[in-house]
Amino acid sequence: xxxxxxxxxxxxxxxxxxxxxxxxxxxGAPAVVERNARGARRSLFVMISGFFEPLFYLLSLxxxxxxxxxxVQYGGESFSYQEFVGPALLAASAMNGAVxxxxxxxxxxxxxxxxxxxxxxxxxxxxxxxxxxxxxxxLRGAGYATAFLLVLVVAGYVKSGWAVLAVPAATLIxxxxxxxxxxxxxxxxxxxxxxxxxxxxxxLLLLSTTFYPLSTYPSGFGVxxxxxxxxxxxxxxxxxxLGTMDASVLGHVIYLLVLGLAGLWLAGRRLERLLLS
Numbered sequence: 001x002x003x004x005x006x007x008x009x010x011x012x013x014x015x016x017x018x019x020x021x022x023x024x025x026x027x028g029a030p031a032v033v034e035r036n037a038r039g040a041r042r043s044l045f046v047m048i049s050g051f052f053e054p055l056f057y058l059l060s061l062x063x064x065x066x067x068x069x070x071x072v073q074y075g076g077e078s079f080s081y082q083e084f085v086g087p088a089l090l091a092a093s094a095m096n097g098a099v100x101x102x103x104x105x106x107x108x109x110x111x112x113x114x115x116x117x118x119x120x121x122x123x124x125x126x127x128x129x130x131x132x133x134x135x136x137x138x139l140r141g142a143g144y145a146t147a148f149l150l151v152l153v154v155a156g157y158v159k160s161g162w163a164v165l166a167v168p169a170a171t172l173i174x175x176x177x178x179x180x181x182x183x184x185x186x187x188x189x190x191x192x193x194x195x196x197x198x199x200x201x202x203x204l205l206l207l208s209t210t211f212y213p214l215s216t217y218p219s220g221f222g223v224x225x226x227x228x229x230x231x232x233x234x235x236x237x238x239x240x241x242l243g244t245m246d247a248s249v250l251g252h253v254i255y256l257l258v259l260g261l262a263g264l265w266l267a268g269r270r271l272e273r274l275l276l277s
Contacts, residue, residue: 031124032132033139036101053096054089054148061085061211074213075244079159086157087166087237088210093148094170095177095204095230097141102181103197106133107188116275126271134178134264141174142167152241160243169240173233176256179263180229186270204230232256 066081074084109115119129146167152158181197188194208230214222225231236252239245 029128029132029135032119032129033136036133036136054093054144055151057092058082058086058089058151072213074238075242075246077242077244079242080157082155083157083159083242084213084238085211086152086155087241088208088234090145090148090152090166090170090241091173091230091233091237092205092210093144094141094173095201095233097144098137098174098177099181099197099201101137101140102134102178103185104194106182106185107191107194110185110271110274116271120275126275127268130182130264130267130271134175134182134260134267137178137181138171138174141178142171145170145174158241160241162240162243162245166237166240169233169236172253172256172260173229173236175260176229176233176263177260179260179267181263183263183266183270186267186274204228209234229256229259 063082066085069081071078072081072084116126116129120126149158149163149166149170153163184197207225208228209217209225210230214225217225232252232255236249236256239249239252
């Protein structure tokens with residue numbers, strides 16, 4: 001017997017068994033997604049409204065200010081202002097959809113309509129509920145991103161074949177914001193707390209290099225900007241759509257993935273405490 005086995009180190013079958021057991025907690029998530037999809041059909045206009053905010057920004061700032069700004073130097077190349085802003089607004093579109101579903105909608109189901117209490121009367125567990133809600137938020141964010149990407153393609157603002165990965169990247173952005181948003185929602189006590197959501201989301205939209213290159217920010221503030229999740233989403237989309245791919249893309253992907261999975265884990269734990277206590 002090896003030293004590791006003697007000390008009780010987990011064997012490969014044991015690790016696999018634990019992984020399968022952990023994944024089993026989420027097997028009911030598709031049922032939650034289906035339930036949300038059925039409900040969304042009754043509020044279709046509300047569902048698609050999140051697509052228009054970045055579109056209006058593109059029309060007003062991208063085209064209006066773009067006529068004054070001209071070209072923007074980014075990644076050692078020159079791009080029109082519309083080309084520079086478009087990928088950022090696509091990332092913001094994914095953020096809008098994910099945040100809307102993982103905060104306002106989740107809070108109403110948790111505190112007022114008590115939908116989750118009914119779900120837990122079925123074989124669903126809290127972690128499956130959390131995973132299902134986050135998956136639905138991902139689908140909503142990906143839908144916004146797909147529609148907005150089509151607008152950018154038609155307008156001629158997409159400059160790279162890597163743009164075929166723009167929607168999967170937007171889904172990753174949605175995962176980060178849905179996980180973080182749902183985890184934060186479990187700590188909220190009333191609708192007044194949602195002022196904090198706007199207090200966070202609006203500065204992220206305006207300051208995460210969405211409309212200006214990072215080089216225009218003061219050095220100290222630029223470091224803070226690079227710690228924000230939307231910055232990583234914006235830079236990831238720009239790399240894909242403008243063709244400025246480099247090693248930093250991997251860092252953006254890891255940041256967003258870790259944030260999303262951490263949010264999912266915390267949201268599941270919090271729902272267990274709130275609904276089963």
